[in-house]
Amino acid sequence: xxxxxxxxxxxxxxxxxxxxxxxxxxxxxxxxxxxxxxxxxxxxxxxxxxxxxxxxxxxxxxxxxxxxxxxxxxxxxxxxxxxxxxxxxxxxxxxxxxxxxxxxxxxxxxxxxxxxxxxxxxxxxxxxxxxxxxxxxxxxxxxxxxxxxxxxxxxxxxxxxxxxxxxxxxxxxxxxxxxxxxxxxxxxxxxxxxxxxxxxxxxxxxxxxxxxxxxxxxxxxxxxxxxxxxxxxxxxxxxxxxxxxxxxxxxxxxxxxxxxxxxxxxxxxxxxxxxxxxxxxxxxxxxxxxxxxxxxxxxxxxxxxxxxxxxxxxxxxxxxxxxxxxxxxxxxxxxxxxxxxxxxxxxxxxxxxxxxxxxxxxxxxxxxxxxxxxxxxxxxxxxxxxxxxxxxxxxxxxxxxxxxxxxxxxxxxxxxxxxxxxxxxxxxxxxxxxxxxxxxxxxxxxxxxxxxxxxxxxxxxxxxxxxxxxxxxxxxxxxxxxxxxxxxxxxxxxxxxxxxxxxxxxxxxx
Ligand SMILES: [Zn+2]
Numbered sequence: 282x283x284x285x286x287x288x289x290x291x292x293x294x295x296x297x298x299x300x301x302x303x304x305x306x307x308x309x310x311x312x313x314x315x316x317x318x319x320x321x322x323x324x325x326x327x328x329x330x331x332x333x334x335x336x337x338x339x340x341x342x343x344x345x346x347x348x349x350x351x352x353x354x355x356x357x358x359x360x361x362x363x364x365x366x367x368x369x370x371x372x373x374x375x376x377x378x379x380x381x382x383x384x385x386x387x388x389x390x391x392x393x394x395x396x397x398x399x400x401x402x403x404x405x406x407x408x409x410x411x412x413x414x415x416x417x418x419x420x421x422x423x424x425x426x427x428x429x430x431x432x433x434x435x436x437x438x439x440x441x442x443x444x445x446x447x448x449x450x451x452x453x454x455x456x457x458x459x460x461x462x463x464x465x466x467x468x469x470x471x472x473x474x475x476x477x478x479x480x481x482x483x484x485x486x487x488x489x490x491x492x493x494x495x496x497x498x499x500x501x502x503x504x505x506x507x508x509x510x511x512x513x514x515x516x517x518x519x520x521x522x523x524x525x526x527x528x529x530x531x532x533x534x535x536x537x538x539x540x541x542x543x544x545x546x547x548x549x550x551x552x553x554x555x556x557x558x559x560x561x562x563x564x565x566x567x568x569x570x571x572x573x574x575x576x577x578x579x580x581x582x583x584x585x586x587x588x589x590x591x592x593x594x595x596x597x598x599x600x601x602x603x604x605x606x607x608x609x610x611x612x613x614x615x616x617x618x619x620x621x622x623x624x625x626x627x628x629x630x631x632x633x634x635x636x637x638x639x640x641x642x643x644x645x646x647x648x649x650x651x652x653x654x655x656x657x658x659x660x661x662x663x664x665x666x667x668x669x670x671x672x673x674x675x676x677x678x679x680x681x682x683x684x685x686x687x688x689x690x691x692x693x694x695x696x697x698x699x700x701x702x703x704x705x706x707x708x709x710x711x712x713x714x715x716x717x718x719x720x721x722x723x724x725x726x727x728x729x730x731x732x733x734x735x736x737x738x739x740x741x742x743x744x745x746x747x748x749x750x751x752x753x754x755x756x757x758x759x760x761x762x763x764x765x766x767x768x769x770x771x772x773x774x775x776x777x778x779x780x781x782x783x784x785x786x787x788x789x790x791x
């Protein structure tokens with residue numbers, strides 16, 4: 282067999298921990314930063330009130346060495362309990378990007394299958410996750426997911442590969458599987474990695490093109506694929522027959538790897554590898570989270586359960602927004618997390634008014650560094666400054682998994698209500714001498730000692746007007762150390778203090 286990828290891909294059927302491939306499997310999944318997931322199950326009849334048993338779980342791994350082994354895990358026998366912990370870890374590991382195609386249904390059935398083997402509570406979350414349908418949409422610059430495109434269609438378009446679907450409804454419970462079945466099953470997982478590779482290259486290509494010459498942005502995908510610069514394996518697969526692309530070539534791993542494989546079964550050595558920077562950037566920008574909700578947990582007899590035909594709706598995103606509505610804590614400033622105990626927030630554009638209110642009660646509430654921040658900048662700022670992002674933007678919540686306990690969706694619409702909501706949610710202690718202790722303009726702190734009226738007039742020269750009527754009165758002036766704005770204890774000040782005493786229901790200590 283000739284042609285790039287064909288030489289390097291191998292399939293390993295793993296049916297028990299005694300299988301020769303088991304060590305390789307654990308080694309490979311703990312040394313990959315990207316895996317492709319797919320599952321095959323026995324079709325069940327409509328009206329049958331159970332989920333079908335998953336008989337085969339395919340995991341394609343992208344290893345550093347550019348080898349792409351595909352593991353076919355036989356779930357019909359004794360394997361599930363012995364790989365449950367590893368799979369759970371894998372599905373949640375921030376260091377492993379999981380790829381799937383409408384994988385939610387697979388996850389649901391997978392979870393039910395593992396539970397039937399006594400593995401509780403099954404699987405309910407996969408993150409970071411990227412759906413190939415989403416990738417396809419991004420490649421076509423669509424904001425919303427393009428519906429009804431099948432994986433075969435996407436493979437044909439992006440890879441020039443035709444995936445045969447005739448084996449889809451074959452008997453996946455028979456053992457041994459035929460060579461064609463194994464190839465078919467492996468390809469479904471493997472093509473996910475290839476499609477992602479195209480996407481990743483395209484991202485890189487766009488970045489390079491923008492830097493050098495923006496006219497190149499018009500390049501079609503096919504054209505970019507065929508660019509001599511991108512002389513990767515992907516290119517060559519265009520001329521590869523799908524079935525030829527994957528053929529079982531059982532490679533004997535060197536002894537060293539075998540012992541490493543043994544070691545990697547131990548939890549302590551899982552996840553030694555972190556994503557490289559370019560991959561992390563893609564995950565931060567596009568990564569998603571797949572979550573099963575309680576309503577997913579019950580089989581619905583009214584719907585057909587045939588593979589793929591039933592995977593019409595893909596609504597996990599909307600459902601997830603509800604799921605993370607409640608604040609879980611602890612916040613990054615918590616002493617338990619090594620914080621200093623001082624609450625710090627980052628208010629996005631939609632809750633700017635809330636930022637001012639929080640400052641009025643002395644809480645550190647920053648706004649984004651730039652006027653129209655990219656999501657990534659916002660996330661970076663929150664992480665760097667250990668802040669909790671306050672937002673009303675549901676889109677931002679897609680990135681919640683990158684911001685563990687660092688994002689909260691404000692539910693109230695009015696500033697006063699929002700302030701109370703935040704105070705109650707984060708159990709903030711507000712006392713009277715904290716009021717007006719922060720610059721409402723820029724979130725800065727005030728100088729240590731108040732200024733006299735003469736000093737204040739001097740300081741205000743050129744950028745702030747102080748009313749002359751203040752001259753006769755004995756009042757204190759405060760200046761922001763960051764933006765130099767001057768504040769004084771006039772009527773407005775006293776009214777504001779009283780307002781926040783009322784809003785926050787502060788009992789005056791006298
Ligand atoms: Zn200021």
